Amino acid sequence: MSDTNLPRVAFLGLGRMGAPMARHVLAAGYDLAVWNRTRDKAEPLGRDGAQVADTPARAAAGRQVVVLMLATPDAVGEVLFDPDHGVVATAEPGTLVIDSSTIGPTASREIAAQLGGHDLHYVDAPVYGSVAPATEGTLRVFAGGDPADFERARPLLGLWGDPDKVDLVGPVGTGSAAKLVVNLTLGTSIAAIGEALRLGRVLDLEQSLVDSLIEASPLGAAFPPIRAIMDSGKPQPANFELGLLRKDLDLCLAEAGDLALTAAAREACQRAMAAGHGSDDARALAVLMAGLL
Structure with missing residues (x-):
């Protein structure tokens, strides 16, 4: 059962790394919605209590935090900004986007600026490590963003990352760098x-x-x-x-x-x-x- 004192979370991208990361969120008692381009990768989390959404927009609706774990800058841009099905179509003002994708600092800064135009907050927080540490919750996390946004993100980042290796390294883009x-x-x-x-x-x-x-x-x-x-x-x-x-x-x-x-x-x-x-x-x-x- 989810803890109503915790923020409601959407997790988008459930590949080899994303799936075990999202499972930590579910296990910690968060109300979790998930989305993946190939729906069958989301179904195991759905059977364990996550809400499986058909689009990123539906996953993000009513959520205070949206986490991305996607392959490329183009994929991140589409998931966030598609006018009909992207996160910005439904995300409420003040929503925090945590981007754990590896997309580079230029793309991270551009995305942060675009999200800011929608009154959404952004932390780039790519991870270092493979499937085993993702499953164990011992990844290293490099975060870039406003310190207040990082503090909002830290409890989630510490679920899949070793809390002693979750670091704010600077402003937006520096985590990706x-x-x-x-x-x-x-x-x-x-x-x-x-x-x-x-x-x-x-x-x-x-x-x-x-x-x-x-x-x-x-x-x-x-x-x-x-x-x-x-x-x-x-x-x-x-x-x-x-x-x-x-x-x-x-x-x-x-x-x-x-x-x-x-x-x-x-x-x-x-x-x-x-x-x-x-x-x-x-x-x-x-x-x-x-x-x-």
Whole structure:
């Protein structure tokens, strides 16, 4: 049963990350409405007590907080601003929008300005971590926004994020900026490991030796999930899809332009996607680059 002292919440976007995040909201006693473009992903939450809405507008009606966990800036824009079915069609003045999507700081600032024109508040609060920490409620959260809006958002952010790692890093857009910095290091480190593996093969080193060298290198902490893919000989279930990594590297390049390593990693992603690996786990990129998959 929901707690009537808590704000009523809508959660929009129930993919691999969004579904476990929304489940924390439901488990904490919030009155929760959910929406997903593919309705069947919302049904498990509906069976457990959430209200399943047909449109973002219906999910947002009468809610004090709307949470977004979507894939791209375009998806966020459509869900918020579609004149008939978007959040702004029904959201009451003063509603807080928490955007946990990774869309970049420029899009976050533009969206905040548009929402402000409708008397709606906005916090960009992307998360760092994969499905397991989302399920455990131990994600890291980078938030950007007005401090008062952040304090409104904090109780929810602390449901899917480790409360000690839920940080207001600055005004609107800075949360999204921080997430891009983190994902740039992820993409370039995966590509660097791929090239190291390939170099070891070209130089005819034993694979076990190459593996031990990478494990002892500055990139050693990033190697275990790549090693698991190598050992299995096939892509593992995707915690973070290669196509989403490419999208995030695109955002980095759009924001900063002259990022040579990022551009190279982005092109490696694009080649892997053209070969049909866009839905594989992003770490499979290293194994593909090395010719080991």
